Amino acid sequence: MLIAEWGATTYFLNGGEMPDDSTLEQYNLRNIAIEPALVKEFISENHHLTQIDLVGGHSQAIDALFILPPNVLNSDIAQQLGCEIEEGPLGAMIKVDEMKMTNIADVYAAGDIIRSAHNVTFATGDGVMAAMAMH
Numbered sequence: 001m002l003i004a005e006w007g008a009t010t011y012f013l014n015g016g017e018m019p020d021d022s023t024l025e026q027y028n029l030r031n032i033a034i035e036p037a038l039v040k041e042f043i044s045e046n047h048h049l050t051q052i053d054l055v056g057g058h059s060q061a062i063d064a065l066f067i068l069p070p071n072v073l074n075s076d077i078a079q080q081l082g083c084e085i086e087e088g089p090l091g092a093m094i095k096v097d098e099m100k101m102t103n104i105a106d107v108y109a110a111g112d113i114i115r116s117a118h119n120v121t122f123a124t125g126d127g128v129m130a131a132m133a134m135h
Helices: 002-006 021-029 077-081 120-134
Strands: 009-012 032-035 039-045 048-054 059-061 085-088 091-094
Parallel strands (some): 009 032
Antiparallel strands (some): 039 048, 048 059, 085 091
16 A cells, blocks of 8 residues: 555556455545456566556556565465464465464464565564564
């Protein structure tokens, strides 16, 4: 949502599901446009992205593109242990408490597997918190 503060913003669904009503209301308050069409191709000039062509024949000029790929847990060890998995806005995450312990006693998780926003600073802090909780 912060990106909308930088200028005109369009959320390209690329054929995906329309956001729920609450999210749409937040987008409307921030003047974020929704484009449901599938993306056909990206157009660049002199190595700079300039346009998105959409299936159906229309296109949109763009200055920047931010991509949020879905989060995927790379291992099923958490599921094997019985840890609770929750779906966040960008995909699956292991559910933990404030000390980074899962619903399984003495099983801790930290970093990118517990939050939507992947960030080395958060991951480091989460690891420190989990380590402190283990002692």
